[in-house]
Amino acid sequence: MLQxxxxxxxxxxxxxxxxxxxxxxxxxxxxxxxxxxATVTAVGGGTLRDVLLDRHPVAWxxxxxxxxxxALAAAATVVWTRTRRPPWYAILVADALGLALFAVMGAQIxxxxxxxxxxxxxxxxxxxxxxxxxxxxxxxAEIPLVLRRGNLYASAAIAGTLAYGVLERLGVPSSVAALVxxxxxxxxxxxxxxxxxxxxxxxxxxxxxxxxxxxxE
Amino acid sequence: MLQxxxxxxxxxxxxxxxxxxxxxxxxxxxxxxxxxxATVTAVGGGTLRDVLLDRHPVAWxxxxxxxxxxALAAAATVVWTRTRRPPWYAILVADALGLALFAVMGAQIxxxxxxxxxxxxxxxxxxxxxxxxxxxxxxxAEIPLVLRRGNLYASAAIAGTLAYGVLERLGVPSSVAALVxxxxxxxxxxxxxxxxxxxxxxxxxxxxxxxxxxxxE
Amino acid sequence: MLQxxxxxxxxxxxxxxxxxxxxxxxxxxxxxxxxxxATVTAVGGGTLRDVLLDRHPVAWxxxxxxxxxxALAAAATVVWTRTRRPPWYAILVADALGLALFAVMGAQIxxxxxxxxxxxxxxxxxxxxxxxxxxxxxxxAEIPLVLRRGNLYASAAIAGTLAYGVLERLGVPSSVAALVxxxxxxxxxxxxxxxxxxxxxxxxxxxxxxxxxxxxE
Numbered sequence: 201m202l203q204x205x206x207x208x209x210x211x212x213x214x215x216x217x218x219x220x221x222x223x224x225x226x227x228x229x230x231x232x233x234x235x236x237x238a239t240v241t242a243v244g245g246g247t248l249r250d251v252l253l254d255r256h257p258v259a260w261x262x263x264x265x266x267x268x269x270x271a272l273a274a275a276a277t278v279v280w281t282r283t284r285r286p287p288w289y290a291i292l293v294a295d296a297l298g299l300a301l302f303a304v305m306g307a308q309i310x311x312x313x314x315x316x317x318x319x320x321x322x323x324x325x326x327x328x329x330x331x332x333x334x335x336x337x338x339x340x341a342e343i344p345l346v347l348r349r350g351n352l353y354a355s356a357a358i359a360g361t362l363a364y365g366v367l368e369r370l371g372v373p374s375s376v377a378a379l380v381x382x383x384x385x386x387x388x389x390x391x392x393x394x395x396x397x398x399x400x401x402x403x404x405x406x407x408x409x410x411x412x413x414x415x416x417e
Numbered sequence: 418m419l420q421x422x423x424x425x426x427x428x429x430x431x432x433x434x435x436x437x438x439x440x441x442x443x444x445x446x447x448x449x450x451x452x453x454x455a456t457v458t459a460v461g462g463g464t465l466r467d468v469l470l471d472r473h474p475v476a477w478x479x480x481x482x483x484x485x486x487x488a489l490a491a492a493a494t495v496v497w498t499r500t501r502r503p504p505w506y507a508i509l510v511a512d513a514l515g516l517a518l519f520a521v522m523g524a525q526i527x528x529x530x531x532x533x534x535x536x537x538x539x540x541x542x543x544x545x546x547x548x549x550x551x552x553x554x555x556x557x558a559e560i561p562l563v564l565r566r567g568n569l570y571a572s573a574a575i576a577g578t579l580a581y582g583v584l585e586r587l588g589v590p591s592s593v594a595a596l597v598x599x600x601x602x603x604x605x606x607x608x609x610x611x612x613x614x615x616x617x618x619x620x621x622x623x624x625x626x627x628x629x630x631x632x633x634e
Numbered sequence: 635m636l637q638x639x640x641x642x643x644x645x646x647x648x649x650x651x652x653x654x655x656x657x658x659x660x661x662x663x664x665x666x667x668x669x670x671x672a673t674v675t676a677v678g679g680g681t682l683r684d685v686l687l688d689r690h691p692v693a694w695x696x697x698x699x700x701x702x703x704x705a706l707a708a709a710a711t712v713v714w715t716r717t718r719r720p721p722w723y724a725i726l727v728a729d730a731l732g733l734a735l736f737a738v739m740g741a742q743i744x745x746x747x748x749x750x751x752x753x754x755x756x757x758x759x760x761x762x763x764x765x766x767x768x769x770x771x772x773x774x775a776e777i778p779l780v781l782r783r784g785n786l787y788a789s790a791a792i793a794g795t796l797a798y799g800v801l802e803r804l805g806v807p808s809s810v811a812a813l814v815x816x817x818x819x820x821x822x823x824x825x826x827x828x829x830x831x832x833x834x835x836x837x838x839x840x841x842x843x844x845x846x847x848x849x850x851e
Contacts, residue, residue: 229781339781340777347454
């Protein structure tokens with residue numbers, strides 16, 4: 201079993217918190233809003249996973265280091281952007297690595313908590329990686345970016361967590377499967393940015409007055 | 418105690434997943450968004466109920482059949498609407514039956530989990546039926562349809578779950594009470610569509626500058 | 635340990651439910667929407683805290699008095715505003731007192747549930763006070779007021795819960811620390827309304843096309 205080093209985990213939290221703080225800045229929230237969006241983005245996915253799995257205590261309640269790292273990330277973001285442009289490209293790369301880490305780690309945690317099916321661990325792993333950002337967008341009153349057409353993000357997490365689960369079922373050692381899974385998440389993500397890959401969108405017209413529907417009355 | 422046949426439960430999941438997939442299509446989300454909205458609509462209400470009741474493991478984590486049915490429903494919706502108009506009327510009817518099933522089943526599960534009050538089981542039953550759709554709307558950055566003026570939907574679920582609880586307290590066998598409760602949910606729903614019944618809306622002006630309020634500062 | 639009298643707790647629920655009902659009126663929801671927004675505003679924060687802390691059963695499921703008080707508050711709000719302007723100033727004061735009560739009470743509950751860190755109890759206390767209102771705003775498809783520039787609200791709760799925790803660690807009896815904490819929440823809140831205090835906002839430009847970012851693709 202791969203023991204994700206604590207330092208890596210906190211680095212992932214830092215990166216996701218920066219992404220949340222920047223989102224707050226784009227919405228011109230106040231400093232408290234910055235802190236809340238940073239927190240939600242950084243720990244929202246893992247918290248949702250833990251609540252669904254009944255894993256308690258939730259990590260950031262048991263260990264205040266998480267909240268400290270998030271506060272530092274939010275402060276660093278605010279101070280940095282006073283004088284400089286955010287290093288968008290570096291953030292993009294760091295975010296992809298954070299996604300890879302959180303998704304595969306989330307899948308492993310789901311397994312340890314007793315989830316057996318490949319679909320179950322992939323959904324929980326992907327949720328660990330993307331639900332924080334989705335919650336950030338909901339609090340910003342926007343349709344979550346992860347649901348809209350864009351470069352592959354959740355799809356990368358799905359591919360990597362599925363690969364992790366399949367390899368493990370084939371007898372590959374868990375730590376090797378995890379590393380391959382993370383490489384696939386990051387690789388798919390980078391490839392989708394480089395070559396502007398995206399999933400097709402799905403469009404259906406609104407029901408007309410003649411045809412009432414559950415979604416329109 | 419009525420044992421809801423597994424097939425009926427999965428049919429309800431299928432119908433709600435179709436409703437979520439169609440909502441994704443109206444928002445022109447990508448294929449992943451279709452899958453996520455289908456899932457959230459289909460299992461969101463039951464999952465919220467289970468988390469509030471501390472019932473674990475959550476059904477769709479323990480049994481991957483749920484996720485499979487949802488994926489099939491999403492795929493069928495996308496393929497069908499490529500060439501044909503969604504069968505709005507059939508969906509409307511199926512959705513009402515799904516609502517009836519989920520609401521009364523949710524009330525029964527709340528009872529089994531130890532909720533004693535009529536209000537408590539009615540709230541949890543109604544939540545089982547409508548929270549998935551509300552979450553679908555929140556993820557679509559819209560005010561949940563269920564809170565806005567429209568044909569009776571949550572009100573139908575409230576009426577049916579209350580009837581179920583009252584009948585049971587009067588000594589009616591639980592399975593009979595459940596069938597009557599479901600008939601009331603579906604009946605109120607169909608009647609409200611047929612005769613365009615709706616609850617009155619409530620309007621209050623925004624506070625003015627002279628009168629600050631918690632909701633406006 | 636301060637035992638918050640049950641009457642006070644229910645008064646807090648009543649006040650928050652009124653705030654939720656008024657928000658529903660501003661959005662012109664139907665009567666069911668009024669009930670749902672009143673409920674969510676009144677018990678949302680405490681419920682989220684309890685789910686995160688794995689405290690079960692959730693208060694309003696174990697004791698139907700909560701739902702009854704909420705229904706009364708919603709009905710009273712609708713009836714009152716038919717003929718009169720809402721008493722905005724009284725609501726503002728009552729809301730500040732409710733915030734003080736819920737935040738410090740939430741911090742105490744977090745302590746009892748085993749949260750050790752000052753940051754942890756402050757976050758959970760503040761969440762108890764403000765998450766219901768944030769959820770009300772999310773269901774209204776708006777950015778939560780608590781994240782936007784305005785008079786101090788969550789900041790007041792943070793200050794009061796931190797003061798409570800620090801005083802307790804200094805050996806002050808818990809009931810005295812709680813009273814001081816509540817006074818600070820209400821005091822900061824009143825001062826911020828009186829002198830129009832607010833936190834600075836944080837603004838960052840959107841990334842341009844040349845600089846892709848996790849938040850824009």
